Amino acid sequence: MTTKLDVPISRRRFVASASSATVLALLGPRKLFAQKEGLVQTARRTAAAETVTVQKLRGNVSVLMGGGGNIAVLTGRDGKLLVDAGFAGARPKITDALASLSPDPIKQLINSHWHFDHTDGNEWLHSAGAAILAHTNTRKHLSTTTRVEGWNFTFPPAPAGAIPGAVFDDERTLQLNGTRIALEHYAPAHTDSDISVHFTDADIFHLADTFWNGYYPFIDYSTGGSIDGMIRATEANLTKVTGEMIVIPGHGEVADRTQLVFYRDLLAGTREKVAALKKQGKSLDEIVAAKLTAATDAKWGSGFRSPKDFIADVFQGV
Ligand SMILES: [Zn+2]
Numbered sequence: 001m002t003t004k005l006d007v008p009i010s011r012r013r014f015v016a017s018a019s020s021a022t023v024l025a026l027l028g029p030r031k032l033f034a035q036k037e038g039l040v041q042t043a044r045r046t047a048a049a050e051t052v053t054v055q056k057l058r059g060n061v062s063v064l065m066g067g068g069g070n071i072a073v074l075t076g077r078d079g080k081l082l083v084d085a086g087f088a089g090a091r092p093k094i095t096d097a098l099a100s101l102s103p104d105p106i107k108q109l110i111n112s113h114w115h116f117d118h119t120d121g122n123e124w125l126h127s128a129g130a131a132i133l134a135h136t137n138t139r140k141h142l143s144t145t146t147r148v149e150g151w152n153f154t155f156p157p158a159p160a161g162a163i164p165g166a167v168f169d170d171e172r173t174l175q176l177n178g179t180r181i182a183l184e185h186y187a188p189a190h191t192d193s194d195i196s197v198h199f200t201d202a203d204i205f206h207l208a209d210t211f212w213n214g215y216y217p218f219i220d221y222s223t224g225g226s227i228d229g230m231i232r233a234t235e236a237n238l239t240k241v242t243g244e245m246i247v248i249p250g251h252g253e254v255a256d257r258t259q260l261v262f263y264r265d266l267l268a269g270t271r272e273k274v275a276a277l278k279k280q281g282k283s284l285d286e287i288v289a290a291k292l293t294a295a296t297d298a299k300w301g302s303g304f305r306s307p308k309d310f311i312a313d314v315f316q317g318v
Contacts, residue, residue, distance in 0.1 A: 040116060040153040047089030047120075052097045055254060057246050059202035060177060064097045066090070068117040069250045072206050073098065074199065076177025079107025082130065083197050083206050083248075085121030094121065106130045108176060110183065111164060112208035112250065113193040114141035114223065116155065122162035133172070134164040135185050137193035141223055148222045150313070186210060189233035190217065190250075192224025196237070206248040207237055213252030213259050215303030216293075216310035217267075219317070227271050227317035234264045251304065266296060274311060275318035284315050 052066040064071040067090025072083040080102070086094055098106065109125050111134035112118055119142060126132055142158040174181040182198040190209040197206040209217065210233040219225045238260060241247055247255045273292045282290075288308050293300070301307040 038153055039151050040155075043117065044087055044089055044120065047087030048092065050087075050090060050093070052086075052090060052093040054097050054100055057202065057204055057248075057254065059199070059204075060179070061199050061202045061204050062101055063248055063254060064094060065253075067093055068120065069112070069115070069209065070206075070248055070252075070254075072197065072199075072204070072248055073101060074177055074179060074181070075102040075104050076179070077104065078177045079105045079129075081108040081110070081174075081176050081181065082106065082125065083110045084112050084118040085109060085125050087117060088120045088124060091121060091124050108133065108174070110134065110181075110195075110197060111138050111193075112195055112197065112206060113191050114138040114146075115191065115209065115220070118209075118250070119158070119162065122164075123159050126161045131166065132162075132164040133166045133168070133174075133183075135193045135195050136167045136169050137191070137224070139164045139167045141191075141193060146223065148220055150218060150220055150222065186233045186236070187229060188224035188226065189229040190225045191220045194233070198240075202246070203242075203244060204246045204248065205237075205241060207233075207250065207260075209250035210234060210237065211247070211249040211255075211260060211263060212303075213247075213249040213255045213263065214299060215252050216300045216305040216307065217313075218305050218309075219313040221313075221316055227267065227314045231264070231267050231271060234260065234267060238264060266293075266300070270310070270314055271318060274314045278315060278318055284312060287311055287315060 047067055050066045052064055054062055054064055056062045060075045062073045068086030069084050071086055074081040106125060106129050109130035109132045122132055142163055144157055145154060147154045170185050172183045180200045182200055184196050186194040194208045194210055196208060219227055219230055241257045241260055243257055247260060249255055270293055274287055277287045288311050293307050297307040
């Protein structure tokens with residue numbers, strides 16, 4: 001059922017976008033095949049089979065988990081506001097999860113950054129009534145052919161309905177459902193398009209993919225990310241996150257300040273160790289073999305990025 005529904009849609013979209021001579025020339029048949037087998041295609045193909053859970057947080061804010069990055073949802077009579085859209089293939093389960101929260105229509109979608117596990121559902125949510133707001137660079141990357149080396153994948157431009165209709169550069173504040181929602185752009189960290197979303201009344205803070213709770217983070221050097229940017233963003237988050245705040249990571253369980261401190265120490269500690277060994281002339285393979293992150297590998301290395309991937313991401317930036 002999943003395969004029948006999902007694969008033809010992805011393929012159709014890809015073929016349609018790749019029909020321009022430029023993109024075809026860029027990819028070539030070998031790369032087309034490689035992409036079909038890669039992480040991005042697999043994630044999209046299996047999205048419909050993932051379980052989407054609903055967790056009520058505080059006030060009228062909840063989080064949906066599964067089917068892509070974490071999705072924050074604000075409900076109320078002005079209509080639902082979502083932070084992130086998940087995979088397109090998760091649409092049926094996300095629809096059910098949203099309906100279980102309230103009958104309010106979907107009005108607003110905010111993209112925390114441009115990555116496909118947060119924006120793949122943009123098109124259907126827009127068709128369901130959501131205006132899309134994001135950082136300028138999210139619109140830029142969704143509008144053009146964008147290569148992500150870390151995923152060995154070249155994304156064609158997203159369909160027109162998936163492109164954010166409104167963008168901002170530094171900060172933006174919204175008022176919806178009696179709640180203030182403060183958006184702020186990070187200096188380049190995970191990508192160059194990351195924003196934080198603070199529901200100020202409920203004091204709930206969505207940190208985009210600057211924070212992965214319990215999984216080694218992906219760092220997208222192809223669109224502006226770096227390990228140093230990730231550490232700087234986490235330090236900036238820690239200046240704002242209080243003991244009472246509820247913290248939503250881009251991936252992983254809902255957290256508080258304690259987990260964010262642990263994450264900062266993990267990133268900063270690993271960066272220092274990798275940098276020291278690289279300075280001594282050690283190769284990436286030698287540094288991976290040193291098992292610098294052995295204490296956290298069983299838990300943190302079981303997700304999107306293996307321990308080796310994480311070390312490679314850090315190595316690239318020091
Ligand atoms: Zn991401």
